[in-house]
Amino acid sequence: MNEVLPLQMVCEMARNIPCSPWLLPKVTAVVRKEDYSNTELEGLILQDTGLAATVIRIANSAFFNRGRQCETLQDAILRLGRKEVYRLVSSSLAQRWLSAEVKGYGWEPGDLYKHSAAVAIAAQAIAKGRDGFDPEMAYTAGLFHDVGKLALAYSRSDQFDTIRIYQQQSGVSWRQAEHDLLGYDHCDIGGALLEGWQFPVEYIETVCYYSRPQLAAKNERSLVTLVHAAKHLAIMIGTGVGEDGFTTELDAESLTAEGYTSEMLEKFMPEVVTELAKLTGDMK
Amino acid sequence: MNSPAALQQLSNALSGSTKQLIVGVGDWKASKEAGMTIVTYALGSCLGITFYDRVRKIGVLLHIMLPNSKDHEKNHTKRAMFLDTGMEDIIGALAKEGADTRSLEVKVFGGAKVTQADNFFNIGTKNIAAFELLCQQMRFRVLAKEVGGALNRTIRLSLATGEVSLKMPAQPERIL
Incomplete structure (x- = not known):
């Protein structure tokens, strides 16, 4: 040895x-509150530009797109819904770390x-x-x-x-x-x-x-x-x-x-x- | 040798490279292309079964997960996830190509025991038993059987020769 x-x-x-999932506990804490606002969630996701871009891209994907492009993160969160956004955030952050x-x-x-x-x-x-x-x-x-x-x-x-x-x-x-x-x-x-x-x-x-x-x-x-x-x-x-x-x-x-x-x-x-x-x- | 396919084949031969099809869990792929290799990775309790028609140079690789489709709901499933329906589809497809199923060279790999407990997750053993029963019924010629144990297996079927290379962690590759 x-x-x-x-x-x-x-x-x-x-x-x-690189790319440790440091943001996830903060997002988890927000989504666990009974009365959190989308603005709080948006503010956290915006701290990571790549993550914000991913959320908007998925909202505009063929699966979620309803004929109108999401231009902002706020629109994307509304379209995807909070549960889907949380799943997307955890998956994206985990993937970056675990794919090193x-x-x-x-x-x-x-x-x-x-x-x-x-x-x-x-x-x-x-x-x-x-x-x-x-x-x-x-x-x-x-x-x-x-x-x-x-x-x-x-x-x-x-x-x-x-x-x-x-x-x-x-x-x-x-x-x-x-x-x-x-x-x-x-x-x-x-x-x-x-x-x-x-x-x-x-x-x-x-x-x-x-x-x-x-x-x-x-x-x-x-x-x-x-x-x-x-x-x-x-x-x-x-x-x-x-x-x-x-x-x-x-x-x-x-x-x-x-x-x-x-x-x-x-x-x-x-x-x-x-x-x-x-x-x-x-x-x- | 002027067709694009022939030129590609010549180019592959000169560069020593072969084309490759990858088979995922619950899937099968077939080819008649001599320079082709069909591969499936990391067989655990799943079975990787190869079929080779030496006369027509047709090769198939099936990666099944469970023995019996009747135990599962139809949603979320593909027929190739199960031994019974996966084999049925392949035999049907090969018969359409004129293959004689009794002259097929069949080889089977995987079916590992992935846990030490006897009362949980013993699917590998069930898969092997179901495969053996089906082979008896269908009168298949099984030329190679590397199953069981606590081993992770990757297999590659060569369409040129019908040989299967077997790779296990920390062991040299073997040809079967």
């Missing part, structure tokens, strides 16, 4: 990756974003059919669940051969192998990053414990277990799954406690594949 970097250093290095060209986990370009999008779509689909979940929040939690992997690959890709050999010899999960060798894993890093960006607590819990939902705080455990289920659905589909994917821990006890069965979850697969194809174009 080469010198092991402390967790704080890995997070600090990751902050140098970093080698690791056996990724081909774009793999991390495609897999994250598959988890997000699966989480949203599952949440729609269950009481007590906000499907948009489930989508965003799924989108960001693996954010720590990018940071780890960015700063510690020199360690990946050692992690691979240790994982294969010991038979532990890839996450556990990271933890055994580095003293932290991509979930710890993701949690620290989201905390630094001031993301809401349920997203931080999801990122930290999506692979072991029994460790999540009681209030957040249902969402974390839902993302755990969505993660495994996405692994089965295969799109963008890295070399660590098949070693991801499965917490059958938590899934059963939340009322999930294999047959119930398998039924979401065609929908997830269809929606993912719409979002990412060619599937793989």
Whole structure:
């Protein structure tokens, strides 16, 4: 093993990756207020010119265009509706970060974003059919669940051969192998990053414990277990799954406690594949 | 050798490049073009099934996700997502091209066990069992079978030879 970097250093290095999703917690805070105005939302989105342009472009796309061009962000928000705007903002910000060209986990370009999008779509689909979940929040939690992997690959890709050999010899999960060798894993890093960006607590819990939902705080455990289920659905589909994917821990006890069965979850697969194809174009 | 297609083929041959079709999840693609390769990436519990008619030089690659279309609602689905309907469509299409299904060279890959738990997400095993049953019924000649295990597989079918190259993480590419 080469010198092991402390967790704080890995997070600090990751902050140098362009396009961090720092704006998302602010947008989340606004849309969670019962009486927020479109002007508040507009003011936040305007802080990121590229994002504002994306929202206007999507509002004028063939799918949303109703024969009149949206000239301003205000028009675009009105046309798309707040839920669609929130989904678009989280997707755009996540895509920029997760599409950074970093080698690791056996990724081909774009793999991390495609897999994250598959988890997000699966989480949203599952949440729609269950009481007590906000499907948009489930989508965003799924989108960001693996954010720590990018940071780890960015700063510690020199360690990946050692992690691979240790994982294969010991038979532990890839996450556990990271933890055994580095003293932290991509979930710890993701949690620290989201905390630094001031993301809401349920997203931080999801990122930290999506692979072991029994460790999540009681209030957040249902969402974390839902993302755990969505993660495994996405692994089965295969799109963008890295070399660590098949070693991801499965917490059958938590899934059963939340009322999930294999047959119930398998039924979401065609929908997830269809929606993912719409979002990412060619599937793989 | 004056047609644009022939010139393109010559140009490909000289440059060593081949054209490529990519098959996504729940999709299939076919070709009769000798310089073509059909590829599908990262098979997990899904199956990648290749069909090759050596006489007519027709190749097909199908990437199915689940064994049985009858267990799923019709919305959100494509027939090629499922083994039963995907195979039905391909056999129909090949028959139209004059292929004899019993002389087809069939190869199958994927069906990985993607989790360690036995009671959750064991779709890979179900896919393999359904494929084997269907092959018995259809009397297919299955020339290669690389299935199961906890492995991610990428396959490429060469239309020139009918060979399939198999790539798995941290392992050298193999030809089957």
